[in-house]
Amino acid sequence: xxxxxxxxxxxxxxxxxxxxxxxxxxxxxxxxxxxxxxxxxxxxxxxxxxxxxxxxxxxxxxxxxxxxxxxxxxxxxxxxxxxxxxxxxxxxxxxxxxxxxxxxxxxxxxxxxxxxxxxxxxxxxxxxxxxxxxxxxxxxxxxxxxxxxxx
Numbered sequence: 001x002x003x004x005x006x007x008x009x010x011x012x013x014x015x016x017x018x019x020x021x022x023x024x025x026x027x028x029x030x031x032x033x034x035x036x037x038x039x040x041x042x043x044x045x046x047x048x049x050x051x052x053x054x055x056x057x058x059x060x061x062x063x064x065x066x067x068x069x070x071x072x073x074x075x076x077x078x079x080x081x082x083x084x085x086x087x088x089x090x091x092x093x094x095x096x097x098x099x100x101x102x103x104x105x106x107x108x109x110x111x112x113x114x115x116x117x118x119x120x121x122x123x124x125x126x127x128x129x130x131x132x133x134x135x136x137x138x139x140x141x142x143x144x145x146x147x148x149x150x151x
């Protein structure tokens with residue numbers, strides 16, 4: 001069985017594929033077109049390059065400072081198992097790893113008391129009477145239900 005050959009776009013780094021309409025390799029991200037001979041040449045040049053040591057100075061892996069984790073909560077994505085970090089106000093998001101929509105059930109559970117209740121301007125009898133008055137006519141529109149007073 002022959003090995004697979006994957007080509008990356010030299011311009012943007014995206015995976016390129018063969019476009020049967022133009023009979024060339026084409027990058028779907030930057031729309032650059034390549035002949036197969038040119039790609040083989042790029043591939044040969046990349047084989048001769050030295051690899052990077054990939055050693056960077058970072059502070060990754062250090063301990064959290066005091067107060068940095070206050071109010072943070074962690075959740076586990078049920079689709080991919082990735083860890084999702086959010087604050088106490090986050091109720092819905094998407095997983096940064098698999099883009100699956102996530103809803104934090106129970107985040108805002110409980111009975112919330114409203115600050116105030118605004119009553120209706122018409123009571124039940126008044127609204128029924130208004131509907132009966134307008135339904136006696138053959139046609140009605142939204143204007144029929146609106147009175148001269150503003151709601």
